[in-house]
Amino acid sequence: xxxxxxxxxxxxxxxxxxxxxxxxxxxxxxxxxxxxxxxxxxxxxxxxxxxxxxxxxxxxxxxxxxxxxxxxxxxxxxxxxxxxxxxxxxxxxxxxxxxxxxxxxxxxxxxxxxxxxxxxxxxxxxxxxxxxxxxxxxxxxxxxxxxxxxxxxxxxxxxxxxxxxxxxxxxxxxxxxxxxxxxxxxxxxxxxxxxxxxxxxxxxxxxxxxxxxxxxxxxxxxxxxxxxxxxxxxxxxxxxxxxxxxxxxxxxxxxxxxxxxxxxxxxxxxxxxxxxxxxxxxxxxxxxxxxxxxxxxxxxx
Amino acid sequence: xxxxxxxxxxxxxxxxxxxxxxxxxxxxxxxxxxxxxxxxxxxxxxxxxxxxxxxxxxxxxxxxxxxxxxxxxxxxxxxxxxxxxxxxxxxxxxxxxxxxxxxxxxxxxxxxxxxxxxxxxxxxxxxxxxxxxxxxxxxxxxxxxxxxxxxxxxxxxxxxxxxxxxxxxxxxxxxxxxxxxxxxxxxxxxxxxxxxxxxxxxxxxxxxxxxxxxxxxxxxxxxxxxxxxxxxxxxxxxxxxxxxxxxxxxxxxxxxxxxxxxxxxxxxxxxxxxxxxxxxxxxxxxxxxxxxxxxxxxxxxxxxxxxxxxxxxxxxxxxxxxxxxxxxxxxxxxxxxxxxxxxxxxxxxxxxxxxxxxxxxxxxxxxxxxxxxxxxxxxxxxxxxxxxxxxxxx
Numbered sequence: 001x002x003x004x005x006x007x008x009x010x011x012x013x014x015x016x017x018x019x020x021x022x023x024x025x026x027x028x029x030x031x032x033x034x035x036x037x038x039x040x041x042x043x044x045x046x047x048x049x050x051x052x053x054x055x056x057x058x059x060x061x062x063x064x065x066x067x068x069x070x071x072x073x074x075x076x077x078x079x080x081x082x083x084x085x086x087x088x089x090x091x092x093x094x095x096x097x098x099x100x101x102x103x104x105x106x107x108x109x110x111x112x113x114x115x116x117x118x119x120x121x122x123x124x125x126x127x128x129x130x131x132x133x134x135x136x137x138x139x140x141x142x143x144x145x146x147x148x149x150x151x152x153x154x155x156x157x158x159x160x161x162x163x164x165x166x167x168x169x170x171x172x173x174x175x176x177x178x179x180x181x182x183x184x185x186x187x188x189x190x191x192x193x194x195x196x197x198x199x200x201x202x203x204x205x206x207x208x209x210x211x212x213x214x215x216x217x218x219x220x221x222x223x224x225x226x227x228x229x230x231x232x233x234x235x236x237x238x239x240x241x242x243x244x245x246x247x248x249x250x251x252x253x254x255x256x257x258x259x260x261x262x263x264x265x266x267x268x269x270x271x272x273x274x275x276x277x278x279x280x281x282x283x284x285x286x287x288x289x290x291x292x293x294x295x296x297x298x299x300x301x
Numbered sequence: 302x303x304x305x306x307x308x309x310x311x312x313x314x315x316x317x318x319x320x321x322x323x324x325x326x327x328x329x330x331x332x333x334x335x336x337x338x339x340x341x342x343x344x345x346x347x348x349x350x351x352x353x354x355x356x357x358x359x360x361x362x363x364x365x366x367x368x369x370x371x372x373x374x375x376x377x378x379x380x381x382x383x384x385x386x387x388x389x390x391x392x393x394x395x396x397x398x399x400x401x402x403x404x405x406x407x408x409x410x411x412x413x414x415x416x417x418x419x420x421x422x423x424x425x426x427x428x429x430x431x432x433x434x435x436x437x438x439x440x441x442x443x444x445x446x447x448x449x450x451x452x453x454x455x456x457x458x459x460x461x462x463x464x465x466x467x468x469x470x471x472x473x474x475x476x477x478x479x480x481x482x483x484x485x486x487x488x489x490x491x492x493x494x495x496x497x498x499x500x501x502x503x504x505x506x507x508x509x510x511x512x513x514x515x516x517x518x519x520x521x522x523x524x525x526x527x528x529x530x531x532x533x534x535x536x537x538x539x540x541x542x543x544x545x546x547x548x549x550x551x552x553x554x555x556x557x558x559x560x561x562x563x564x565x566x567x568x569x570x571x572x573x574x575x576x577x578x579x580x581x582x583x584x585x586x587x588x589x590x591x592x593x594x595x596x597x598x599x600x601x602x603x604x605x606x607x608x609x610x611x612x613x614x615x616x617x618x619x620x621x622x623x624x625x626x627x628x629x630x631x632x633x634x635x636x637x638x639x640x641x642x643x644x645x646x647x648x649x650x651x652x653x654x655x656x657x658x659x660x661x662x663x664x665x666x667x668x669x670x671x672x673x674x675x676x677x678x679x680x681x682x683x684x685x686x687x688x689x690x691x692x693x694x695x
Contacts, residue, residue, distance in 0.1 A: 051511065054561040060695050062514045063473035063506025070417055070467050081690065085658070089692035092389060095467045097413040102386055124659060124687070224657065225613050253564055253613070 023159050026069050026099065028077035028087065029056050031138045032109060032147075034275040034284045036076060038173045039152050043162055044074075049090075052277035053251050056082055057128070057223070061090040069094035072105070074158050076151065079108030080115055080135035104157040110135060112150035113143045116204055127221025138274065140205035141181050141288055148173060180285055185210075187292050190299060195241070197234065197266070199226070199248035199257055202273065206291070215243035218256045226256040238264045245298040249273035267298045333382035333390075334689035338438050340374035341683055342367070348676040355447065355671050357626045357640035358600065359531035359539055359582075361454030361486040366444065366669070366678060373398040374682075377405065377438070379691070387413045393436070406458065417467035427457040428465070428477050429502050429520035430572055431551035435694060441568070441608045442651055443665045443680045447622040448574040448602030451645075452547050454486025457522070459498060473506040473516075487522065487545040487576070489529025498524040506695070515554045516695060522547040526580065537588060539637070541596065543580010549573070553695075564613055571605040584637045594632035601625050606649075614655050622647040645671040660685040 023044040027033035033048035040046075047068050050056050056078070069075065069090055077083050091100060098105040115133025122131045137143045152170035156163035188210045195215035196207070201222050207214055216237055220230040238260075246268045248257045254268075261268045271291050272281035281287040346369055353365040375395040384390045389412055393405040408423030426434050432449065433456055445455050461481035468474035483489070483497015491497055500523075506516035524545045530538040550573045557566040582596035606620035624645040631638040647670060653663035660683070667678035 051560060053559045055563050058563050059560065060514075060555075060562070060693055062508065062695050063504070063516050064508040064514060066467065067471060067473040067507070071469055084690040084692070086692055089694060092410065092412070092419075093467075095414070095417045095419045095465070097415065100386065100412050101383070124657070128658065251561060 023074060023155070024072045025074045025076060026072035028075075028083050029138075030275040030277075031144070031284065031287075032076040032078070032151075034287075035144065035148060035151060036074075036155075038284065039148060039166060039169050040155055041169060043159070043165065044155075052272060052274045052281075055251055057085060059086055061086045061093060065090055066093045069099065070096050072096060072099050074105045074107065074154065075099040076107045077109070078135050078137065079110035080132040080137070081130040082135035098158075104154060107151060107154050109143075109147040109151075110137060112146045113137050116208065117201070127219070128223030134201060134204050136202040137205050139203055140209040141177065141184065141284075142209065143205060144284065145174060145177050145181070148177070176285075180288065184288050184292050187296065191295055194245075194299070195243040197238070197243045197246040197260065199246070199252050202249055203247060203271075210295075215241065218246075218248075218260065225253075228259075231256060231260055235260060235263055238266075245269050245295070247271055247295075250277035269294050269298045271295075333380045336379045336686050336688035336691055338375075338377040338379065338436075339683075339685045339687065340376070340438060341372060342374060342443065343371050343681045344369055345679040346676055347678070348672075348674065353671065353676075355451055355624060355645050356643050356673075357598075357629055357638055358451040358624065358645075359541060359638065360450065361529075361531055362534045364445075364450045364455050366667075366676070367680075375403075375405075377436070379689075381689075383412065384409065387411065417469060419465045419467075421463040421465075422461075424460045425458060425463065427459065427479055427481070427500055427522075428463060429457060429500050429522060429547075430549040430574075431516070431518060431553055431570060432572065433457055438684050438686070439694065441606065441616075441618050442620055442649055443663060443682050444649075444667070446572070446602075446604035446606075446620070447624050447645055447647055447671065448572065448604060451600070451602055451624055452487060452574050452576045457485055457487075459483065459485040459488075461498070473504070475504045477502050477504075483525055483527075486529065487547055487578075488524035488526055489541070490527030492525035492527035497527070498522065511560045512558055513554070513556050514695070516552065518549070518551045520549040520551070522549075528586070530586070537585045540583045540586040541578070541580060542583075543578060543596065545576060545578045547574060547576045549575075555695075562610070564610075566610045568608045569606075571603065573601070573603040575601045582631055582634050582638070584634050592634055592637075594634050595630070596632070596634070596638075597628070597630045598626070599628040601627060616653050616655075618649075618651045618653075620647075620649040620651075622649075641673065643673050647671060658690075659687065 025036050025044045025046040027046055027048045029050055030048045030052050033046045036044055036046045049065050050059055117134035119129050152166050155166040192211045193213055195213045197216045199218045201217055216234045218226040246257045246261055246266050248270060250270055250272050257268045271294060272278040272287055275281055275287050278290055281290045344367055350366045350369055375397050377393050377395045379393050381391040389410045392407045395403045395405045406425050408421050408425040410421040411419050428434055449455060459481035461479055463479045465475055465477035479500040480496055481498035482495050483491050488497040502520035504516060504518040508514045526541050526543055526545055529541045532539040553570040555568050578598045580596055581593055583591050583593040585591055602624040604620060604622040608616055608618035610616045626640045647667055649665060649667045651663055651665040653661055655661040663682045665680045669676040669678055
């Protein structure tokens, strides 16, 4: 009886479970895909639901994503409502109990970090606000260190046979990451207190880390595209209190920043936002190397 | 002075009572996700909508073009949450403009079955076709395609059980089947002791590069009708007894540059429906001399539509619809079901503007030749969703 069940199982249903040489990880965003690669190396096969050129708020639960999540052992997402428009549906459609909320295979980065901008009132008249707080937490590398610690524990929980290896890889990553943060902070010292215009409120964690001053935001309300009226008001404000640069993410539309840059005589800094947002931002270290370099280059020499 | 029926007051209290805590909750709580769909329209038809008919196609209730002038659509209250680690629960209740409360969907769905299997039980929209599973407020046009009107009574939703299986491979392959009560068109009267309808469907889908994605589906419905009413339901309904079989082939293909639909995106979608019915048709079933005779039909219909978002928040769309009667033998009732050699068709153009993900205003024009004399239909519609952020189906 038992061999028959096992044979059927292997042939039909549980083939991925039995043949599991590598851990299948489904990341919602490229930064978490890169972090899993750092912590699991060749032990994991990681896919990302979004690329750096897609707005993580605004993709659809496509058939290909449902199929990928169906066979995942671990899901790593930002949480805090960032994926509210597609992840809940994807989770249900995937019919994969291992990655449902509450299971060890379900990881939300926001759960390891203290979120900023938690609104006192959740009212959509204020735009697409997230009740849990601002979800763009990975733009501060110190948050990535916090998520890495939590994620390493989850990897060990999901794949206990290799727990020691995940622990060792995490210790190595944490050491290199702390050293890199110290270096980035030294390089970014010149940016301290510089007034910066942001296109979307995606950068508050970066601004807090580097002590950048938010001079203005091009979106009148979160998720509402910049209007000419609002841009004109921002322009007026900048005449009174000039800024140093305009920052937008690689996935955002270039026009609003370009419009303002031309009139306010400011440089536009296109930041990769996440891994893959620029050919030179191939991993997490390169992401912040490039981010700091681009910001520094925008300052008058 | 505004007077409210007790039922109305209850519905309002219910909506207010549930929505208020969700709106002010900043801390995690066990409240279900609550959203309320508010929608209404202004319509101008050149022909009287009460005279609407599809010659040769017996129509179910509420399948016409809608009301002339200003009107409110159904206000839908949606509640959903994970019940526990094993079940997800979903409820949509609609308050009709006539102040009646209807349970549109109320189902539970498994979350923890192994091997890609899911079971859904309760009242739900059937998984057949593409558009059928989407709520009307998620449709790209104000009205249902003619083939949905004629063969599915607008949309197939019923009480029952659904089982789906998602294949474990790299590609998306889903198989599913349903056993339904058989109260809804194309069935009727909960025949076979309340197991009147069975469906089966298969879907495959995937991506082609970063910018393209697609889904194909094939579905089949076998329904038993027991006194299924059609035509003038209120005053002089006709009835069908027998079996109906509907086969649906559907596809949707989407494009967004680099997979980022925020600026521009494009969608092409089409469905082909084929219905065969075999049984008895009775004209004016409640009349003094109801005319009953054998009835056989073989009819097809299709629609093809495109929607293009040409700039953020603005979309334009075109749709074409056709129905065809290949074969219709109604015996003594031939006159009542005469197509007059006419094949219904309709063309539509729409433009919509979405200030946010939660609101949309839509203008649509139809040139509707459901009947030999064309009807020019102009519709202005608003669609809003307040409360929880709904997830979008592909």
